[in-house]
Amino acid sequence: MRVLLVEDESRIAELVAATLARAGFTVDVLVTAQDAGHALAATPYDAAVLDLGLPDADGLQVLAELRRRGSSLPVLVLTARDAVEDRVAGLDAGGDDYLVKPFASVELVARLKALLRRPGAALGTRLQAGRLTLDTLERAAEVGGAPLRLARQELAVLEHLMRRLGRVVAKALLEEKLYGDGDELGSNAIPVHVHHLRRKLVQSDARCEIHTVRGVGYFLQETL
Ligand code: CA
Numbered sequence: 001m002r003v004l005l006v007e008d009e010s011r012i013a014e015l016v017a018a019t020l021a022r023a024g025f026t027v028d029v030l031v032t033a034q035d036a037g038h039a040l041a042a043t044p045y046d047a048a049v050l051d052l053g054l055p056d057a058d059g060l061q062v063l064a065e066l067r068r069r070g071s072s073l074p075v076l077v078l079t080a081r082d083a084v085e086d087r088v089a090g091l092d093a094g095g096d097d098y099l100v101k102p103f104a105s106v107e108l109v110a111r112l113k114a115l116l117r118r119p120g121a122a123l124g125t126r127l128q129a130g131r132l133t134l135d136t137l138e139r140a141a142e143v144g145g146a147p148l149r150l151a152r153q154e155l156a157v158l159e160h161l162m163r164r165l166g167r168v169v170a171k172a173l174l175e176e177k178l179y180g181d182g183d184e185l186g187s188n189a190i191p192v193h194v195h196h197l198r199r200k201l202v203q204s205d206a207r208c209e210i211h212t213v214r215g216v217g218y219f220l221q222e223t224l
Contacts, residue, residue: 001116001136002026002177004048006036006062007078008055012101016049019105020112024139024152026178033057040066040073044176047074047116049108052090060093067094074115076108113137127162130207130222134162143204150200153178157193161210161220170217194218 003020007013008031017027028043030036033054040048040062048066052059063075077095090098096115099108117137127134131144136159141148150158156178160169174190198210208222 001046002028002043003112004036004039004043004045005029006033006048006054006059007031007051008053009051012051016105016108019109023109023113024155025112026156031055033059033062036062037065040071041069044173045073047076047112049076049078049112050095051078053080060089063090063093063095074112074118076112076115078103127159129162129165129220132162132201132204132206132208134159143206146204148200148204148206151193151196153189154193154197154200157190158197158220161218165220165222168213168217168219172217174217 001024003025005013005017005020005027007016007029013029013031017029020027028039028045030039031054033056036048036050036054036059039045050059050062054062059077063077066073066075074096075094077090077098078101079090079098080101096118097111099111127136132141132148133143134141134155139152139155141150141155141158157174160174160177171190178190194210194212200206201209207224208220211219211221213219
């Protein structure tokens, strides 16, 4: 799950980004409304966390523009404690929930997950293929009830393949979803994760396997 965090207070941004990363999210952090607008138009995020007091514009403008384009992206709005009207305006402008500063970053993660669980949002919480199940919120996989140990990025690749079971997932999309703008990305990163996943699916008798579509990407298929 890739989340855009728009927050100009670096201390808060670092704290929230670290907490989100620990919870299994890939996080991009931006500071200005302008950058946020461009990123939201260009990148398939699963959710956004948006501070309203940004240096170049009101965060509400970012939100209004997003909704004007017809996006239903879940957006959690951050506001200062003394700005009660901001909250109302934030929800009016299409925010899905708001959090008043100061807040605990674990609370933010909980609220964000709640938004992602809503009907129509990105998260079905339990995916299944063959004997394999994956809980997208707990970030845990099981085969026939036994835990399957996966690295964070392996689990992320697997999640995307399971969400599109039997259909091709482009390698480029996986790269975009797994790696934030600041992350180092070797050209072999995704193939290496897929290689490890394949081995683990075979060893655990998961009854599903990853196929490569040369030059395009991968798909997951159930086996008998
Ligand atoms: Ca601010």
